[in-house]
Amino acid sequence: xxxxxxxxxxxxxxxxxxxxxxxxxxxAAKPPPPAPTLEQxxxxxxxxxxxxxxxxxxxxxDGKIPDGLVTPTSATSGPGHNAWQMTSxxxxxxxxxxxxxxxxGGLVRRKNVLSVMAQCLLITGLVTILWVVCGYSLVFxxxxxxxxxxxxxxxxxxxSAPNADYSYWVSQNVYSMYQLMFAIIxxxxxxxAIAERMKFSAIFLxxxxxxxVVYFPQAHMVWGIDGLMNGVWNKDxxxxxxxxxxxxxxxxxxxxxxxxxxxxxxxxxxFGKENMAPHSMVLCMIGTGMLWVGWxxxxxxxxxxxxxxxxxxxxxxxxxxxxxxxxxxxAEWLVKGKPSILGFCSGAVAGLxxxxxxxxxxxxxxxxxxxxxxxxxxxxxxxxxxxxxxYDDALDTFGVHAIGGTIGAFLTGVLARNDxxxxxxxxxxxxxxxxxxxxxVFEQIKAIIVTLLLATIGTAIIASIVKATIGLRTDEEVExxxxxxxEHGEEGYHGA
Numbered sequence: 321x322x323x324x325x326x327x328x329x330x331x332x333x334x335x336x337x338x339x340x341x342x343x344x345x346x347x348a349a350k351p352p353p354p355a356p357t358l359e360q361x362x363x364x365x366x367x368x369x370x371x372x373x374x375x376x377x378x379x380x381x382d383g384k385i386p387d388g389l390v391t392p393t394s395a396t397s398g399p400g401h402n403a404w405q406m407t408s409x410x411x412x413x414x415x416x417x418x419x420x421x422x423x424x425g426g427l428v429r430r431k432n433v434l435s436v437m438a439q440c441l442l443i444t445g446l447v448t449i450l451w452v453v454c455g456y457s458l459v460f461x462x463x464x465x466x467x468x469x470x471x472x473x474x475x476x477x478x479x480s481a482p483n484a485d486y487s488y489w490v491s492q493n494v495y496s497m498y499q500l501m502f503a504i505i506x507x508x509x510x511x512x513a514i515a516e517r518m519k520f521s522a523i524f525l526x527x528x529x530x531x532x533v534v535y536f537p538q539a540h541m542v543w544g545i546d547g548l549m550n551g552v553w554n555k556d557x558x559x560x561x562x563x564x565x566x567x568x569x570x571x572x573x574x575x576x577x578x579x580x581x582x583x584x585x586x587x588x589x590x591f592g593k594e595n596m597a598p599h600s601m602v603l604c605m606i607g608t609g610m611l612w613v614g615w616x617x618x619x620x621x622x623x624x625x626x627x628x629x630x631x632x633x634x635x636x637x638x639x640x641x642x643x644x645x646x647x648x649x650x651a652e653w654l655v656k657g658k659p660s661i662l663g664f665c666s667g668a669v670a671g672l673x674x675x676x677x678x679x680x681x682x683x684x685x686x687x688x689x690x691x692x693x694x695x696x697x698x699x700x701x702x703x704x705x706x707x708x709x710x711y712d713d714a715l716d717t718f719g720v721h722a723i724g725g726t727i728g729a730f731l732t733g734v735l736a737r738n739d740x741x742x743x744x745x746x747x748x749x750x751x752x753x754x755x756x757x758x759x760x761v762f763e764q765i766k767a768i769i770v771t772l773l774l775a776t777i778g779t780a781i782i783a784s785i786v787k788a789t790i791g792l793r794t795d796e797e798v799e800x801x802x803x804x805x806x807e808h809g810e811e812g813y814h815g816a
Contacts, residue, residue, distance in 0.1 A: 368398045371625040373488055397482055398489035404626035405490045405498055411617025412501035416440055416508050419614050423607025424512055427715045430599040431802025432516045433812035439523055443508045446524065450531055451500045459539040460486065460499065465548040465558060468540050485545040487624045498621060506535055506570045512715035513578035517588050517799055520807045522792045526782055533778040534577060538771060539569050549767045555747045561767035562736060562748070562760070564633065565622035567677025567728040568771040575722025576772055577779040579713065584783045585792050587712035589799050601661050608665040612641060615672045619679040632740055633679040636687035637672070643688055644671025647695025666720065670698040673724035678732040681744065686735035693731060698724045726768055733764030
């Protein structure tokens, strides 16, 4: 028995030794690939600095591609671009928490200040869970014109390596977190229209369904690599529209949905009879400043690189916002006799909204015109149109975001220029002709119509379902006492 065991061990050892020898011989027969040449290394560095494709073939001094000469494939992200993207993600979250929470919190009555803050926090956690489970995948995995696949569900294969469909130099996990912040703030904007009267549980259910019915499909159609309306990067896009940072995806969807939801929900008790003025313009002003600062991550960060396009988006965002924040209160001054702090704040937010889809595609001169339009048209809707029709859009979400986002999407088609963004010449060279009547205008109109229909019809269906199941609105006693105490058992302020 002992001899058999020794023989078996000897045979096993011989087999292992033989396999090791064969592998060593095989490795010797296949020498390692040659080290990159100096030209290849310089080419890869140039690709990083210009946010270019690190796998693109190098060209010689005559512009020709030598046989077999390509730059090394990037195995990881670039530190500078990644750093800017992580910073931008933090800035966009800063827009919601605390920016939007303070902005909306200051605009409601004091008995409801905590309710809108709680709703912002609820949406932040809820959307993050949905995003990780399947939201990111439905938006950014390829799959179809209207919705992506589930290949990235639970962030499977979403690692620190870049996804070249969206960036050559930014880690995909960082990119997914950056886009999560957009997904968070979009439904949070809706609560401005229905503030002070919608049940917390109804908001929970409505926002969950809304993400699947409206946001995920819209974001994929506009930004997904094979999306229906991704005119910049999808050569087969059915609608060759452009949206740099979310005029249609964020502002039109939230704004038009907010109008439909507030109409179905109904007016606040005492609307038009009681004083419902903002309880703290100080909080509103602080929130506005935070939104403005955070918006640089929103707009300049949408370049997905620390490059020249990001620099242009940063510049145009500043100009349009400053102009709109000046024009809105000047219009108030002429009409009402006094420029209000609310006017300055509303003008700044409107300017940020309207420049959003255009910021990476227009020049500073175009940003000035966008700022003027942002300061006048949303102001007119909030000042006159709202009173004409009598709808209770509590914090002017429709007037600023729906109207502003729609105007921005249209003006993007009018003012987009090749000098601002060379990527417009990739698949849109026949659409962008650097004139105010360029064919891109009609593509933008198509995108506006699709977005408006999706947001309004989708919201009407979801709101009807929620109303029929758990109900949308708080009872009169809760609304009278205030949502802070009735739904959260807390008060924003104690004492007189």
